[in-house]
Amino acid sequence: MDKLLIITGPTAAGKTTIAVSFAHEFGGELVSADSRQVYRGMDIATGKDRTSIDVPIHAIDIADPQDEFSVSHWISLAQKSISDIHNRKKLPIVVGGTGFYISALLHPPQSLNIPPNLRLRTMMNDKTREQLQNEVKQKLPDVWKFMNDSDRQNKRRLMRKLEIGKSLVYAEKSTFDTFVCGLAMPYPELYAKIDRRVDERVEAGVLDEIQRLLEAGVSFENPSMATLGYREWKQWFENKTEENKRSAIQKWKWDEHAYARRQMTYMKKISGIRWYHPVQDIERLKRDVDSWYTIGKV
C-alpha cells in the first residue's frame, strides 16, 4: 500500500517545521490540509510561510477569496496531488489543521458528491430556524430523529440535511498506509505561542494585506474573510482608531485560542492519531515515523 504521512494538530503547534524536516529526510512533498491557505492573496494571517518551506507544497493558492470553496474541492485536489506524488516515487506529507479535511481524506464521505443546491440555499436562507426545523421534521423524520440537539439548532446543518434529502450517506475506507501524528501542547503554552504569533503577524503587515484584498474587490462578507486574522479588522477599517486596533488584536488572539480548542475537540475523535509534543517528544516522533516508513510498523 502506498504510504501517506499526515501531520496535524491545533494552530501554532509547529506542524510546518516538522513537516518540512520530514520532507527532507524521506524525500517528500507537502500537501496542505488547510481550508484557508487555499486562498490566493491571504498569506500573512493564514501562515503561508514561504521562506521556510523549501520543498514542493500542494493545495495552496488554488482559489480566489471570492470563490466558493469546500472540502469536496480540497479532497479531489488532495487526492490527485497524493497520487501524483506517489507516481513520482516520493512520500506525500499531508500537513494542516483542518481536521474535517483530514478525516474526510481518511474516510471520504459519500455525501460529498451531493453538491450545494444554490437555489435551495437562497430560498432557505430567509427561513427561520424554526421553519427549517419543521421542514426537516416533516420531510425527513428519520434524519431528525438522529440529529442531536446542537445540530438541530444549527441552521447551516439543517439546510444541508434538506439538501441531501433522502440520499444514503456513508463513508469509504482509506486506501493508504497512513501514519497520522498530532502535535499538541498544554493550552497555556499554546496560547502564549499564539499570542506571540499574532503580534508578529501584525508587525508583518496583515493590515496592508487586507487593504490589498479590499482593493481587489474582496469584502468582509466573503466566507474567506471569516478567517481569523481578517474578520477581526472589519471595525478598524471602518474607523481606524488606536482603540479599535487594540481590540482587534485582542479579539484575534482570543479567537485563535477558541479555534485551537475546537480543533483539539475535533481531532481527539479522529481515531488513530498519535500525539506528540512538538518539542519534548520530538525524538520519539522521529523514531516512530522512521520505523513506520522503513520497517512498516511503529
Added chain:
RNA sequence: GCUGAGAUGCCGGAGUGGACAAUCGGAGCAGUCUGUAAAACUGCCGCCCGAAAGGGCUACCCAGGUUCGAAUCCUGGUCUCAGCA
C-alpha cells in the same frame, strides 16, 4: 482640602428592599460535526452534595444599623475617578 460620581463574580457591565448565586457580553472549560469546518451550532461557568429535581454553604469594598427580609435603605470608615483648589 472641598464638591460631585462610584466601588458588583476572572474582566467589562446590569440590577437599586423580597421572584438574586445575581440579566447580558467577554474570557475560560466541555462538546456537536459527513460540501461554508480558521465556518456554524450546543452545554457548563461561586463552593459542596445530587444523574436530575433539589438541598446546603459563602457572596455584591469594610464595620455597624434599620427591616420578617438588604447587592439594593441609613451611619461611619477605606479606596478610585472627575471638577474645583
